[in-house]
Amino acid sequence: MIVCICHGINEKAIHQAVADGACTMSDLACMTGVATCCGKCADCACNVLNEALGETYAQAA
Numbered sequence: 001m002i003v004c005i006c007h008g009i010n011e012k013a014i015h016q017a018v019a020d021g022a023c024t025m026s027d028l029a030c031m032t033g034v035a036t037c038c039g040k041c042a043d044c045a046c047n048v049l050n051e052a053l054g055e056t057y058a059q060a061a
């Protein structure tokens with residue numbers, strides 16, 4: 001699913017950014033550009049970020 005239309009960022013790209021070390025929306029914005037144009041994707045991107053972080057911590061436990 002496309003999360004950020006402005007930058008063509010999908011859920012997979014956000015999960016990859018988390019795997020590469022993104023922990024916050026700021027990290028995600030720097031690494032992918034998500035939510036840095038119109039900002040309409042911020043809530044959805046945050047949800048996907050939290051989901052990806054949850055999976056990362058679950059795997060680490």
Ligand code: FES
Pocket residue numbers: 003004005006007034035036037038039040041042
């Ligand atoms: S949809 Fe993500 S910045 Fe516009």
